[in-house]
Amino acid sequence: MDLDFISKLVKQNNTKIVMLVMDGIGGLPLEPQGLTELETAKTPHLDDLASEGICGLQLPIGTGITPGSGPGHLSLFGYDPVKYQVGRGVLAALGSGFDLQPQDVAARGNFCTVDENGVVVDRRAGRISSETNAKLCEKLCSQVSCGSDIFVQTVKEHRFLLAIRGKDLSGELFDTDPQAVGNKPLEPHGISHHAEKTVTIVKEFVDQAKDILADEHPANMVLLRGFSKKPDWPQFPKTFGLKSAAIAAYPMYRGLAKLIGMDVLKTGQTIEEEFATLKQQWNKYDFFFVHVKKTDSYGEDGNFANKVSVIEEVDSMIPRIMELEPDVIIVTGDHSTPSLLKSHSWHPVPVLLYSKQCRSDEVTMFGERACMRGGLGPRLPAIELMPLALANAQRLEKFGA
Amino acid sequence: MDLDFISKLVKQNNTKIVMLVMDGIGGLPLEPQGLTELETAKTPHLDDLASEGICGLQLPIGTGITPGSGPGHLSLFGYDPVKYQVGRGVLAALGSGFDLQPQDVAARGNFCTVDENGVVVDRRAGRISSETNAKLCEKLCSQVSCGSDIFVQTVKEHRFLLAIRGKDLSGELFDTDPQAVGNKPLEPHGISHHAEKTVTIVKEFVDQAKDILADEHPANMVLLRGFSKKPDWPQFPKTFGLKSAAIAAYPMYRGLAKLIGMDVLKTGQTIEEEFATLKQQWNKYDFFFVHVKKTDSYGEDGNFANKVSVIEEVDSMIPRIMELEPDVIIVTGDHSTPSLLKSHSWHPVPVLLYSKQCRSDEVTMFGERACMRGGLGPRLPAIELMPLALANAQRLEKFGA
Numbered sequence: 036m037d038l039d040f041i042s043k044l045v046k047q048n049n050t051k052i053v054m055l056v057m058d059g060i061g062g063l064p065l066e067p068q069g070l071t072e073l074e075t076a077k078t079p080h081l082d083d084l085a086s087e088g089i090c091g092l093q094l095p096i097g098t099g100i101t102p103g104s105g106p107g108h109l110s111l112f113g114y115d116p117v118k119y120q121v122g123r124g125v126l127a128a129l130g131s132g133f134d135l136q137p138q139d140v141a142a143r144g145n146f147c148t149v150d151e152n153g154v155v156v157d158r159r160a161g162r163i164s165s166e167t168n169a170k171l172c173e174k175l176c177s178q179v180s181c182g183s184d185i186f187v188q189t190v191k192e193h194r195f196l197l198a199i200r201g202k203d204l205s206g207e208l209f210d211t212d213p214q215a216v217g218n219k220p221l222e223p224h225g226i227s228h229h230a231e232k233t234v235t236i237v238k239e240f241v242d243q244a245k246d247i248l249a250d251e252h253p254a255n256m257v258l259l260r261g262f263s264k265k266p267d268w269p270q271f272p273k274t275f276g277l278k279s280a281a282i283a284a285y286p287m288y289r290g291l292a293k294l295i296g297m298d299v300l301k302t303g304q305t306i307e308e309e310f311a312t313l314k315q316q317w318n319k320y321d322f323f324f325v326h327v328k329k330t331d332s333y334g335e336d337g338n339f340a341n342k343v344s345v346i347e348e349v350d351s352m353i354p355r356i357m358e359l360e361p362d363v364i365i366v367t368g369d370h371s372t373p374s375l376l377k378s379h380s381w382h383p384v385p386v387l388l389y390s391k392q393c394r395s396d397e398v399t400m401f402g403e404r405a406c407m408r409g410g411l412g413p414r415l416p417a418i419e420l421m422p423l424a425l426a427n428a429q430r431l432e433k434f435g436a
Numbered sequence: 437m438d439l440d441f442i443s444k445l446v447k448q449n450n451t452k453i454v455m456l457v458m459d460g461i462g463g464l465p466l467e468p469q470g471l472t473e474l475e476t477a478k479t480p481h482l483d484d485l486a487s488e489g490i491c492g493l494q495l496p497i498g499t500g501i502t503p504g505s506g507p508g509h510l511s512l513f514g515y516d517p518v519k520y521q522v523g524r525g526v527l528a529a530l531g532s533g534f535d536l537q538p539q540d541v542a543a544r545g546n547f548c549t550v551d552e553n554g555v556v557v558d559r560r561a562g563r564i565s566s567e568t569n570a571k572l573c574e575k576l577c578s579q580v581s582c583g584s585d586i587f588v589q590t591v592k593e594h595r596f597l598l599a600i601r602g603k604d605l606s607g608e609l610f611d612t613d614p615q616a617v618g619n620k621p622l623e624p625h626g627i628s629h630h631a632e633k634t635v636t637i638v639k640e641f642v643d644q645a646k647d648i649l650a651d652e653h654p655a656n657m658v659l660l661r662g663f664s665k666k667p668d669w670p671q672f673p674k675t676f677g678l679k680s681a682a683i684a685a686y687p688m689y690r691g692l693a694k695l696i697g698m699d700v701l702k703t704g705q706t707i708e709e710e711f712a713t714l715k716q717q718w719n720k721y722d723f724f725f726v727h728v729k730k731t732d733s734y735g736e737d738g739n740f741a742n743k744v745s746v747i748e749e750v751d752s753m754i755p756r757i758m759e760l761e762p763d764v765i766i767v768t769g770d771h772s773t774p775s776l777l778k779s780h781s782w783h784p785v786p787v788l789l790y791s792k793q794c795r796s797d798e799v800t801m802f803g804e805r806a807c808m809r810g811g812l813g814p815r816l817p818a819i820e821l822m823p824l825a826l827a828n829a830q831r832l833e834k835f836g837a
Contacts, residue, residue, distance in 0.1 A: 036498045040518070044501070087468060090816075392776065394464055394472075394783050396808055410805075412814045415499070422500030426782040432581050433780055434497055434519065435504030 036270050038113060041422050041431070045276040047320070050428035052277070052322045052360035053313070054420075056111060057349055058104070058288075059331030061092075061371025061384040061403060064419060065339060072330075072339055072400035073385060076346035079403040080353035081366060081387070088364075088389030089339050091411025093420065095370050101381045105129075107369030108291050112324075113421030121294070122206060122263020127196040129290025137266050140204045140233055142252060142262045144187070144195040145212065146171060146254035153219050153256075158212065159193040160254035161369040168195060171254055180245050181239040197240070204264070205230040211241065212258035220258055227338060233262075241359045270296030270320075282309045282315060283326035292324060306345075310352045312329055317359050331379075334372030342374055363390045365420060383414055389425035439514060439670050439716075442823050442832070446677040451763035451829040453474060453678070453723045454714070455821075457512060457687075459752060460732030462493075462772025462785040462804060466740060473731075474786060475803035477747035482767060482788070482802040483604050489765075489790030491799040492812025494821065496771050498545060502782045506530075508770030510693050513672055514822030521697070523607060523664020526721050528597045530691025532589050536666050541605045541634055543663045545588070545596040546613065547572060547655035554657075559613065561655035572655055579648050582640040586652040598641070598660060605630040606666070612642065613659035621659055634663075646759055673698030673723075675754035676826060681717060681770070683710045684727035693725060708747075718760050732780075735773030745774055764791045764828045768820060785817055791828035807827070 041231035046210040062072035095102040095110045105114030105126050111164035121129075124141030124424045135141060144170065163171075169189040174189045184200035200291070213219065214287040241257065249253045274297070281292030281299045284428050287302040289299045298320070306327055313323055327349055329423040356364060385406040389396075396410030407413045411423075425431045456722040461471035496511045497518065506527055521532075527543035536542055547569065549558040554772045564572075572657055573590040580586050585601035608627040614620065626787030643659065651768055673680045674697070682693030682700045691702045693805040699721070703713040728750055734743035757765060768787035772779050786807040788799075797811030808814045812824075828834045 036501065036518075041500075046686065263816055339797075369548065391468075392464055392774070392781070394804065395468070408809070409807050409812050410493075415815070419499035423782075424500075426500035426502065431500060431502060431782070433502045433504050435507035436524060 036419070036422060037115070038274050041113070041425070042083060042269070042274045044431045044434060045425065046430055046432050047276055048428070048430060050321070050430060052363040052424050052428050053325065053356055053361045053365070054323065054424070055325045055327070055356070055364065055366045056108070057330045057346065057366070057368050058326045059334045059370060059372025059379065060346070060368030061373070061380070061382050062334065062342065063373035063375045063382070065375055071403050072334070072342040073346055074404065076343045076350065078346060078350040078401055080350050082399060083352065084366065084389050085365070085387050085401040085405070086399045087395055087397050088387045088410055089393045090385070090387045090401070090409030091404045091415045092121050092383035092384050092403065092406050092413045093367060093411070093415045093417045095417045098174065098202060098414065098416065099378050099381050102370040102391060103379070104287055104369060105291060108288065109415035111367065111420060113297060113418050114268070114295070115418055118226065119266070119268060121266065123261025124196075124206070124263040125253060125265060127194070127261070128198060129288040130292065131190050131293065132195055132286035133186065133188055133198055135198065136200065137265050138200065138202065138204060140199045140262055140264055142197045143261040144191045144197045145258045145260070146195070147256050147258050148253040149220070149256040155213060155216050155218060155256070155258070157253060158216060158258060162192045163254050165189065165191045168192060171248065171251065175244055175247055177397050179240060179243050181243070183236050185240060193254070199236055203237070204233045206263040208237065208262040210260040212260045215363045220256065265294070268295060272296050275320035275322070275421060276430065278320045279322040279324070280320040281324045281326070282312050283324070284309065285326070285328050288326045288328070297324060301312050306352065308356055308357050314355065314359065322380050328370065331372045335376050335377055337377040339374040355366070363388065363424050365424055367420070384417070386411060386415065386420065388420075388423060390425065392426055438516070439819070442514065442826070443670070444833045445673045445835060446826065447831055447833050448663065448677055449829070449831060451506065451722070451831060453478070453825050453829050454612060454757055454762045454766070455512065455825070456726045456728070456767045458728045458747065458767070458769050459470040460730045460735045460771060460773025460780065461747070461769030462774070462781070462783050463735065463743070463747050464774035464776045466776055468681070472804050473735070473743040474747055475805065477744045477751065479747060479751040479802055481751050483800060484602045485754065485765070485767065485790045486788050486802040486806070487800045488550035488796055489788045489808030490732045490797050490812055491786070491788045491802070491807045492801070492816045493807050493814045494768060494787045494812070494816045495784050499815070500782050502726045502780050504631070504769040504780070505688055505770060505809065506692060511688065511790040511818035512768065512770060512821060513696060514676070514819050515669070516819055520667070520669055523599075524662025525664040526609065526666060528595070528662070530593060530695065531688040532591050532597050533687035533691065534587065534589055534597055534599055536541065536599065539600065539601065539605060541600045541665055543598045543608050543660040545598045546659045546661070547594045547596070548657050548659050549714045550621070550657040555563055556617050556619055556657070556659070558654060559617060559659060564591045564655050566590065566592045568655065569593065572649065572652065576645055576648055580641060580644050582637050582644070584637050586641060594655070600637055602637070605634045607664040608636065609634060609663040611661040613661045620676065621657060636729070657741065666695065673697050676723070677831065678723035678820060679721045680723040680725070682723040682725045682727070683713050684725070685710065686729050686764060687726070689727045697820055698725060707749055707753065711756050715756065715760065731769065735761065735775050736778055738775050738778040740775040741811060764825050766825055768821070774812060785818075785820050787812060787816065787821065789821075789824060789828065794828055814817065
């Protein structure tokens with residue numbers, strides 16, 4: 036069911052939907068017969084919701100595929116993440132909080148090390164510190180002059196964002212990153228002739244960057260990847276007929292939500308502040324995306340105990356959502372981040388959906404193995420969650436007479 | 437797996453398949469922790485079949501999608517209901533028992549009310565009684581003269597069927613229904629130039645109808661929607677190599693079965709009469725579609741108790757099927773119609789399949805939550821049931837060497 040199919044069935048009413056995303060919620064036991072982070076956490080409120088709701092495990096992209104944050108969220112929002120791919124440049128812009136405009140071209144930059152012949156000897160410049168990175172970005176920003184507005188924004192370690200603002204720019208450029216040491220950076224080159232103007236600007240930028248960084252060590256050159264423009268995608272509020280808001284502390288998720296047309300609400304850095312924002316803005320929207328980052332961060336750190344604590348903290352706030360009496364609430368994640376693996380993983384993600392007419396299953400606990408036996412099955416495609424949310428909110432017309 | 441793929445694997449033998457469709461069988465509990473209609477019903481025979489068979493929940497169209505009767509049945513018959521869409525006009529013809537010919541064009545008509553300027557003030561003419569509707573249809577039928585055979589057949593309340601019979605007709609016309617009051621009915625207009633002749637006839641019909649209805653109140657005009665011709669689809673008996681019969685009391689289901697080439701058997705209005713027909717005709721066919729309507733009707737009425745009773749009545753007749761020794765029997769519905777919602781719904785539909793080689797699961801009761809744990813899984817696409825039936829009837833060749 037593509038967005039267009041669903042969109043044609045959408046009808047209006049006054050119901051409200053909350054999608055609570057605990058980033059990287061899925062996990063693994065540390066020991067073969069042990070419990071996962073979510074199974075370990077004491078989650079009486081989520082367990083109650085699981086008992087009254089319908090549970091399962093969802094697959095963000097496909098069997099065996101480990102999602103990045105972008106695709107993981109897009110599928111939760113009902114966008115097929117293989118069809119709707121965000122360029123790396125755009126993703127870098129979203130992640131760094133850069134306010135990308137429709138005419139801008141963005142690329143992801145690496146500081147690298149070249150030898151006296153201009154040959155790349157380290158594609159990541161020895162992973163310089165984020166502080167050095169910030170200084171170099173500032174230096175480039177203040178000294179480069181290419182006849183267009185150029186933004187060089189620090190990301191972290193060796194990575195930065197390059198954004199070019201101007202008329203008639205194109206993202207159809209090949210990478211300048213040769214992908215392997217022992218080669219010179221590639222000359223900027225257009226994939227199509229539409230990119231001629233952009234190629235000229237990028238060449239100018241790279242040449243000047245080379246000069247400006249000449250005396251730096253080890254970061255004496257730049258490599259550019261993933262040139263791209265802001266995509267012209269169907270907008271979430273219009274597609275699903277939902278006045279929609281995003282409550283997220285981190286730039287990447289705020290950027291993603293903005294990309295598909297959600298209102299991004301001002302909020303704080305803590306989970307508590309996010310839930311306070313939900314309450315304050317409750318009357319103004321039909322759909323709320325609430326994002327909790329720290330489940331993923333602790334997973335990435337391999338910090339099992341802290342991931343458990345964050346889950347328990349979120350659980351303790353579930354009554355604050357229920358007090359608002361949402362018609363539909365979905366609790367899930369954008370992917371698994373097992374502390375054991377210290378990284379995103381391909382494992383299906385626990386999901387629960389509660390509404391008064393959800394047809395409850397026999398699951399009484401929100402955890403990976405309990406959800407496997409749930410009514411949503413052990414591998415529900417994540418992109419089916421939005422149609423299911425709309426159905427439970429009684430916001431979809433019947434298909435065919 | 438499309439029809440063509442399956443069709444190429446079909447082989448012949450003497451097995452018999454029964455597909456028993458209890459319309460709208462799926463349900464919901466009235467109270468949060470309660471039982472659904474099917475779980476409430478005492479169904480010893482269906483429970484026995486579930487114990488010996490393999491169970492699951494099937495999805496007629498897709499997650500969150502509420503099926504109309506047409507798409508719900510087409511998917512049971514193995515036809516992708518998104519690919520094989522029936523026009524509203526054709527559906528109205530099927531529903532009213534009109535014998536639509538391949539050259540005919542059908543449209544769904546509404547009686548409406550227009551003011552002295554011809555502006556629509558009520559698109560449904562105050563939902564006139566079915567009796568008034570019948571009289572008006574008769575009046576139109578007897579007085580209209582457009583140089584083609586015109587059929588105006590009463591449906592109910594404000595709705596009627598218009599069918600035009602003649603050579604070189606096309607269904608490629610826009611609706612004349614302006615969809616909102618305050619507008620005049622739209623002029624008949626072709627989507628393609630193939631429709632020129634049909635547009636002329638429809639204009640003539642609408643003009644005459646206006647005059648004929650001028651003195652009526654409130655139904656003094658007509659609106660037309662969903663012009664369409666009988667689709668040229670693969671025929672069920674040929675596709676699956678099954679001499680096929682439909683046993684259904686209601687016109688809509690008889691019409692749908694006929695549309696895909698099944699023989700529609702003469703039967704009575706009661707479930708008992710339908711089962712008697714099955715027994716009488718047992719030797720003449722390979723495949724029987726048996727349709728029970730009242731599970732859906734009582735669901736739509738919100739009559740939980742009566743829906744339970746109909747299920748129990750059907751259960752009591754299961755031995756009459758088993759006595760005939762079908763090789764494969766499937767019991768399911770075309771969608772859910774929870775009494776709680778008084779309407780079709782998106783919830784997956786209980787299904788059981790019994791054959792001697794079905795590989796039984798551990799389900800011992802035919803009910804929504806029991807089926808969730810079944811071997812067919814909690815969200816089997818309904819279009820996979822026909823291939824599964826054929827396989828269990830040992831009517832499919834191996835794929836590949």
